[in-house]
Amino acid sequence: MPRDIHKIRNLGISAHIDSGKTTLTERILYYTKRIHAMHEVKGKDGVGAVMDSMELERERGITIQSAATSCEWDGHHLNLIDTPGHVDFTIEVERALRVLDGAVLVLCAVAGVQSQSITVDRQMRRYNVPRLAFVNKCDRSGANPMRVTEQLREKLRHNAVMLQIPLGLEAQHDGIIDLIRMRACRFLGEHGERMVWEEIPAPLRHEAEARREVMLDAAAIFSDELTEAVLEDRVTEEMIWAALRKGTLDREITPVFLGSAYKNRGVQLLLDGVVRLLPDPTEVVNEARDLADEDERLFPLSNLATDPLVAHAFKLEDGAYGQLTYVRLYQGKLEKGDTLFNSRTGKRVKVGRLGRMHSSQMEDITEAESGDIVALFGVDCASGDTFTGGKRISLTSMHVPEPVVSLAVTAADNKSENNLAKALQRFTKEDPTFRVETDPETGDTLIKGMGELHLEVYLERIRREFGAVVEAGQPKVAYRETITRAVTFDYTHRKQTGGSGQYAKIQGRIEPLAGADFEFKSLVTGGSIPTEYIPACEKGFRAMLPRGPYVGYPVQGVKVLVEDGNFHPVDSSDMAFQAAARGAFRQVYPQGRPIVLEPVMLVSVEGPSQYQGEIMGTLMQRRGIVVGTTEDEGFVRIDADVPLAEMFGYATVLRSGTQGKAEFTMEFARYAPAPAAVCAELEKRWAEKRAAGEH
């Protein structure tokens, strides 16, 4: 049976490591009767939580890959997309964010809003995802959900509104006071499955009333009906929910729920909140590009099951069920036996089997409709592909950053060599920020990615899941080069060695270009270069980009304008114009004052205020530019731009400098000019290589 689209909730659960996301997910699956026993993340009983499907994750106690799992609550279908908690795997997080319509931000009642919550929140903001907050671990000593709510307001600038207050905290945490119902709730039974509603205990009555008033004030902004009802004292629960829902969907408020997943408190009420407050698929606008259109125009997807199919493959998984592809349907209908068109490859694939994952159990289904998330079996594609009924449509291309770090891997023996190849093939399909290349100089296999940890995790997987014995080299930074000022070229390519000659002349400019890798434009008029040779010119310039003349690194940020030229009716050819373009580029590029660019990371370090000086010191030593400091209640967050080349091994240094009390996150920020010493060093190395006749 297809699902009623208004009763679907595609949601992500996003959190800082250790705030209990996996435990919360487990409890959700338990209460929605998808699993029948509960385990802890770090697997005291050796079984481990179901969502952590990878061995490595289980060991580290963190969730790396996003898995989608379905369950039902209160007549609604929930698709949980488990977003990874670690920012090094940004593309994984961002891919998950693309397909979800709403999210639950899990926060620890003790640690509060940590640096990683800030990074994750920033990503959600980028994708306009409406959020609920769940303040977990209210049973821990030091728990203070009010303070966490305050931090949501102050640090993340959310209009956070508590819908509940705790019935006791720390060891006394016993339940929740629901400010909408104005009743207290206790969770009885072995797994808290029996909810008992009772009067609010007298000592908490006053606080509950005060907090309810704050909540009503915040909600009333979104509903005139509620505003009037408050004045006339005839507020109903439905009115409050409706107003809160409006505020949440507009991303104007963040409702705050609380409890303790571990102690089985508050999870059911959070689920009620998910169903009532987060959007259904029709309430979110998703756009796609029409590739058949010249401008690749964007158009909104309809969500209608009766329209042609548009589905997005957001995750590949290879496991017990073979190759699974998770897709989100944005419009149309998908049936078992259908033939789908992959608009990237132009190939057609048949859907032999269709399923829905319930954590690790698969349910076979025969059809699915718009809004849903399902898994296809044995379909060959890459993650990020768009499937349609036949039209060339692509979902708004997700921003895929270029890898910034690389390292060489070598297999110890033949068997490992084979397994390594298999592993690399798989990973490149799964993760667009993970690339594999062969070093043209050494012949080594290079793996490239977004950070040290990113590559480390893949190395571990190569060793464990694929049983390959491999050795890894030192991580290396991916430099780029560019020019800093405009230069003009006037170049003639001429060759006369018997037979037909070669002749091409081109004139124009090469300019620095901000915010893009390369642009080519022809301003040629009057046929001084015949139109058919213009693409050859572009091809010639492009051929120079992978290896820049300055230090041999890829060139980025240049714009080429061809303005004039000349040709010969017999001797001009594609080849000749390509050669002219290459020659022109080589000739004038050095006059453009070329520089080396290095990847710079946005590093956020958070720790107790007293370590401000030490933290700053560690960043300064790494050529960091300390951008800013945020102070808050004894904690300080320092944001800095630091060259990636200086960040290897930073975790250890930071830990020892702050007695393990500070933590950091980093994200690729941009390419920035490298210091003169780095330029000189690379220039020297490149000159030596060229002198040795290698290039």
Added chain:
Amino acid sequence: MPQRDVWERSPVRVFERAIAGGLGRGQIGVALSRAGVGKTAFLIGLALDALLHGRKVLHISTQESVEAVRRFYDQLFNALADDLQLEDRAQKLLELERNRHILAYNRKSFSLEKLEQSVGFLRQAAHFEPSFVIMDGTPRFEQTEEWEMQGVQRLAREWDAEVWTSSLVHREGQQCDGRGIPLEVTRFEAYVSVVVLLDSQADHVRVRILKDHDRRDVADLRLELDPSTLLLRWR
């Protein structure tokens, strides 16, 4: 075009000349405007000019996050770079960021002691000695008291820096002195050297000097904020 020329023609020079060569180190200036008119943009414009002169700028905000302030600078820098047709833009931005530090506080948790301590860390660990300081959103003239103004003055002198603050003017119901300065600010006349009003007109924002050190008659400026870039420009 030689770089010096660019700075010479900058409207900020005109502004500085109008106030006797600038605010002056160890002194406090106030930018006044109605909400949303461009106090922060005006101050960042001055800061960018200082940065392009190689001076070190400390930007303190009790309203915006570090990220938001940085974006604001980026935006104005790009507009300025377009205007001046700057070469080596990326390199310039890098130098500029090296000379700028943003300090963000919750309004509630802000105090002069904390500020002093943070600047202490900056001077020690990063050898960062600011000579141009923006205090955006603090002190709040409606609420502040003598001791706080004294504190700001002391810090300005200790750091040997120009300190710019801001204050809101209201559409109505606010009492002003003969020069048009709200009484909340006039109260602290002794601590404030320069007062500038960003006067929002129908299609532009006029920059008017209301107080210029101890001078009797202040210059009538022909400057305004460009409504699209928020940069200072000629009228």
